Amino acid sequence: xxxxxxxxxxxxxxxxxxxxxxxxxxxxxxxxxxxxxxxxxxxxxxxxxxxxxxxxxxxxxxxxxxxxxxxxxxxxxxxxxxxxxxxxxxxxxxxxxxxxxxxxxxxxxxxxxxxxxxxxxxxxxxxxxxxxxxxxxxxxxxxxxxxxxxxxxxxxxxxxxxxxxxxxxxxxxxxxxxxxxxxxxxxxxxxxxxxxxxxxxxxxxxxxxxxxxxxxxxxxxxxxxxxxxxxxxxxxxxxxxxxxxxxxxxxxxxxxxxxxxxxxxxxxxxxxxxxxxxxxxxxxxxxxxxxxxxx
Numbered sequence: 001x002x003x004x005x006x007x008x009x010x011x012x013x014x015x016x017x018x019x020x021x022x023x024x025x026x027x028x029x030x031x032x033x034x035x036x037x038x039x040x041x042x043x044x045x046x047x048x049x050x051x052x053x054x055x056x057x058x059x060x061x062x063x064x065x066x067x068x069x070x071x072x073x074x075x076x077x078x079x080x081x082x083x084x085x086x087x088x089x090x091x092x093x094x095x096x097x098x099x100x101x102x103x104x105x106x107x108x109x110x111x112x113x114x115x116x117x118x119x120x121x122x123x124x125x126x127x128x129x130x131x132x133x134x135x136x137x138x139x140x141x142x143x144x145x146x147x148x149x150x151x152x153x154x155x156x157x158x159x160x161x162x163x164x165x166x167x168x169x170x171x172x173x174x175x176x177x178x179x180x181x182x183x184x185x186x187x188x189x190x191x192x193x194x195x196x197x198x199x200x201x202x203x204x205x206x207x208x209x210x211x212x213x214x215x216x217x218x219x220x221x222x223x224x225x226x227x228x229x230x231x232x233x234x235x236x237x238x239x240x241x242x243x244x245x246x247x248x249x250x251x252x253x254x255x256x257x258x259x260x261x262x263x264x265x266x267x268x269x270x271x272x273x274x275x276x277x278x279x280x281x282x283x284x285x286x287x288x289x290x291x292x293x294x295x
Contacts, residue, residue: 032201033084033112042089050092050103052113053136057129063113064106064133067092073101073286074137078130080147082205084112087146088271096279100286104137106130108152110204117200119207123155123215131160140165140289142282146271147171147241148208150232151216157230158222166229166285170270170278173241175248176216186210223252229288230256231281233274235266257288 034042043049050067065085075097077088085105092103109129110119120126134141134156143164145153150172157164173179186206198206230253234246243262250260261281263274271278 032082034086055132057132060129061115062129064104067103069098069102071101072138074104074141075101075282076141076143077105078143078145078149078152079108080149081208082111082201094279097282102138106133117204119204121207121211123151124159126152127155127159130156134160134163142166142285144168144282145172148173150174155219157226157228164228165289168231168281168285170233171235171238171241171268172232172245173212174216174245176213178242178244179213224254226253226256228256229285231259231285233261233270235268235270236262236264237266238268240268
């Protein structure tokens with residue numbers, strides 16, 4: 001038994017060291033946000049370009065991109081962790097959506113241009129920081145969240161139901177009991193010496209994930225309050241979020257019109273690998289909310 005425990009400790013330590021080494025390599029070649037120059041280049045041929053919007057909440061700077069199509073509906077895309085608004089940049093050029101709604105995507109707190117490097121672990125606080133964005137855009141408002149963006153849009157709907165008309169959660173992390181136990185490396189990453197070895201973007205993300213199960217626990221009694229149309233699209237081969245989150249959402253959305261879509265062969269990256277389905281489901285929800293007024 002003693003030798004087994006020793007091997008386990010050595011194995012965990014080796015894995016952690018490998019993670020640090022790989023993260024240093026990744027940090028040198030991967031960016032989780034596009035430069036302004038690349039964004040301008042991406043939209044250079046577009047007549048109606050998204051623009052940056054900034055605001056502050058108690059001194060905390062927030063940023064989102066807004067494509068004003070002159071429509072009386074808004075689609076709000078909320079990224080996971082790590083990430084930034086441009087995770088959904090392709091959706092700003094989808095005519096099937098822009099012909100029917102304004103397109104909006106924020107940098108969540110601590111990411112992109114939203115007080116970068118100052119993450120907010122509380123989903124309730126994240127919701128409060130995103131509220132002014134909702135107040136500034138036309139209704140009805142449909143919120144689409146991917147991965148950790150899933151519980152964020154759910155929390156926004158719980159806290160501000162008057163500002164949210166529908167939610168779509170893509171590969172969302174919702175069930176506290178299904179969160180993996182990663183304390184063996186997430187807690188050490190918060191230590192100053194070890195944390196300094198990891199790329200900053202991963203440290204920011206870690207501050208959210210290390211407390212996520214606790215935040216999801218706080219949401220458990222609030223699910224019953226959701227009454228707006230709600231949807232989950234989950235992949236059966238998701239290696240980052242437990243596929244059981246789909247069944248969890250189905251069991252918790254007891255008072256909401258719901259649509260649970262389980263894709264047996266899909267992975268975690270549903271917004272991009274299954275974009276046609278996502279667009280179709282967004283339009284279905286808009287029609288459900290607006291009725292015959294949807295063109």
